[in-house]
Structure formats: C-alpha cells, structure tokens
Amino acid sequence: MEKNMELLLCKLDEKLDRQAEQITQSVTRNVMEAIDDKMNTIIEENIYLKNKIKELETKIKSLETVKRKNNLVFFGVEEKGKTETELIDFIKETVESTGVQMYSQEISNIYRIGRRTENSNQPVVVSFTTIWKKHLILKNKSNLPPNIYVKEDYSKEIIEKRKQLQPQVEEERKKGNIAYLKQDQLIVIKSKDNNREKKKERNFKLPQAVDTEEKKTRSDPQLNNPKN
Structure with missing residues (x-):
C-alpha cells in the first residue's frame, strides 16, 4: 500500500513538474512575444523619428543657404x-x-x-x-x-566640408582639369587638351597623305595617260 502511495506521489510530482514547465514555457513565450511586439513598435518609431530629423535638418540647411x-x-x-x-x-x-x-x-x-x-x-x-x-x-x-x-x-558645416575638399581641388588642377567648389560640392571638368592634340595630329597627317598620292599620280605616266 505504501509503495503504491509513493508511486502515485512520484507520478503526481512528475505531472506537476511537466505542468509547471509547460506553464513556464507558455508564459515565457507570451512575454517574449509581447516584448518583441513592443520592440518592433519602438524600432519603427525610432526609424520614423530619424527620418523626420533628417528631413528637418535638410530643410534647415536649405533655409540657411537661402538666408545667406x-x-x-x-x-x-x-x-x-x-x-x-x-x-x-x-x-x-x-x-x-x-x-x-x-x-x-x-x-x-x-x-x-x-x-x-x-x-x-x-x-x-x-x-x-x-x-x-x-x-x-x-x-x-x-x-x-x-x-x-x-x-x-557659408555655414560652419559647409566651410568644414570645403576645407576637406580643397586638397582634391588642387589635385585635379595638377592633372590639368578644371576644378572648383560649388557650396560643399566638388565640380571637376575633365581637360580636353589630349583630344585637341590628337585632332591636330590627324589634321597634320591628312595633307601629307594627299601630297603623296598626287606625287604618285604625277610620276606614273600610265596614270597620266588618258588613253590607258
């Protein structure tokens, strides 16, 4: 009889342990889901606020530029x-x-x-x-x-940006390019000197080719004889 009671109590303890574990898992899962939902809401609000701040900063910069x-x-x-x-x-x-x-x-x-x-x-x-x-x-x-x-x-931000870009301006100018700063943007116009030199070379060679053909025509009697 006592053994039966002990066995029954052991089974009851095991069942209670399983139920407690199930309850713990269920509560933990519900809590985690609630936390995830809350965190997702916070993250979405944070992203929205960051975007709004960027928009406001852009508007402020634009207004400051217009003012100056x-x-x-x-x-x-x-x-x-x-x-x-x-x-x-x-x-x-x-x-x-x-x-x-x-x-x-x-x-x-x-x-x-x-x-x-x-x-x-x-x-x-x-x-x-x-x-x-x-x-x-x-x-x-x-x-x-x-x-x-x-x-x-200029604003302090633009002045600082221009200081950072100035070495690039000097480097581009050394390459023979046209470079200057417009607000906080670097403008580079590539040099066309190389293309101009190539055109000059082509224009210089063309007359020589024509002269050579004329000399061949003049020196060859067969080409000069209309009967041939």
Missing part, C-alpha cells in the same frame, strides 16, 4: 570708430574702389561676427538686396584694397 545667398563676408575692416552707418559707408566706398557702382540702399543688413580681440578685426557680414550685386562684387574682388578681401557666406 545674398551675403558676403568682408575681412580686414578696422573696428575703431565704426558704427553701423559708418560700416555701410565704408563698405560702399570699398566696393566703389573696385569700379562697381554701389548705393547705401543696396545693403539690407550689416554686422560683425566672431569674438572681438585686440590684435584682429572681426569679419563683417553684408547682406545685399540683390544677388547680382553680390556676384558683381565677387567678379571684381581682385581690385579690392590690399588689406581687405571678401568671401561668400
């Missing part, structure tokens, strides 16, 4: 005693010294940037009312006074 498109930055402008009105007059006179006609009303905004130090002058950002005036000034920038130079107004 009429700007030029003048370097070497002394700071002593130059109010906003004096700055406008100085820039106007400086631009006119290059041969470009300039009116004070063509400057919509003007301000200095960077930290002020004793031994250097802060650059001056000038916003023009028209972009063609900006391009005209850039075209004649070589006529600016020796101590003053001008550059386009």
Whole structure:
C-alpha cells in the first residue's frame, strides 16, 4: 500500500513538474512575444523619428543657404570708430574702389561676427538686396584694397566640408582639369587638351597623305595617260 502511495506521489510530482514547465514555457513565450511586439513598435518609431530629423535638418540647411545667398563676408575692416552707418559707408566706398557702382540702399543688413580681440578685426557680414550685386562684387574682388578681401557666406558645416575638399581641388588642377567648389560640392571638368592634340595630329597627317598620292599620280605616266 505504501509503495503504491509513493508511486502515485512520484507520478503526481512528475505531472506537476511537466505542468509547471509547460506553464513556464507558455508564459515565457507570451512575454517574449509581447516584448518583441513592443520592440518592433519602438524600432519603427525610432526609424520614423530619424527620418523626420533628417528631413528637418535638410530643410534647415536649405533655409540657411537661402538666408545667406545674398551675403558676403568682408575681412580686414578696422573696428575703431565704426558704427553701423559708418560700416555701410565704408563698405560702399570699398566696393566703389573696385569700379562697381554701389548705393547705401543696396545693403539690407550689416554686422560683425566672431569674438572681438585686440590684435584682429572681426569679419563683417553684408547682406545685399540683390544677388547680382553680390556676384558683381565677387567678379571684381581682385581690385579690392590690399588689406581687405571678401568671401561668400557659408555655414560652419559647409566651410568644414570645403576645407576637406580643397586638397582634391588642387589635385585635379595638377592633372590639368578644371576644378572648383560649388557650396560643399566638388565640380571637376575633365581637360580636353589630349583630344585637341590628337585632332591636330590627324589634321597634320591628312595633307601629307594627299601630297603623296598626287606625287604618285604625277610620276606614273600610265596614270597620266588618258588613253590607258
């Protein structure tokens, strides 16, 4: 009787263990599925947010580029005693010294940037009312006074990118190609000098071939005799 009871209890324990294992597996599976569903939702939201951030960054860069498109930055402008009105007059006179006609009303905004130090002058950002005036000034920038130079107004990101691309510009120019930077893009126009040289060689050889044929015709009496 006792053996039967022990056997029954053992079987009962085994059944309880199996049931407990099944329950544990079921609960674990349900929990893992719930976690996976939650993680998938979080991952999808994360991807969506990253894409939205990229879109916003692109829009901000575009707006910043549009905001700066009429700007030029003048370097070497002394700071002593130059109010906003004096700055406008100085820039106007400086631009006119290059041969470009300039009116004070063509400057919509003007301000200095960077930290002020004793031994250097802060650059001056000038916003023009028209972009063609900006391009005209850039075209004649070589006529600016020796101590003053001008550059386009770019964001820090674009300036850094241009610095990284500058060695490539110099390398392409060494190859004889036309290379320059447009915003933060490298533009390369392959040189056509080799093709031109080949054309010259072909054009030079053609007359020689014609002369040779003419000499053969003249020297051969059979070819010159119309009866043959």
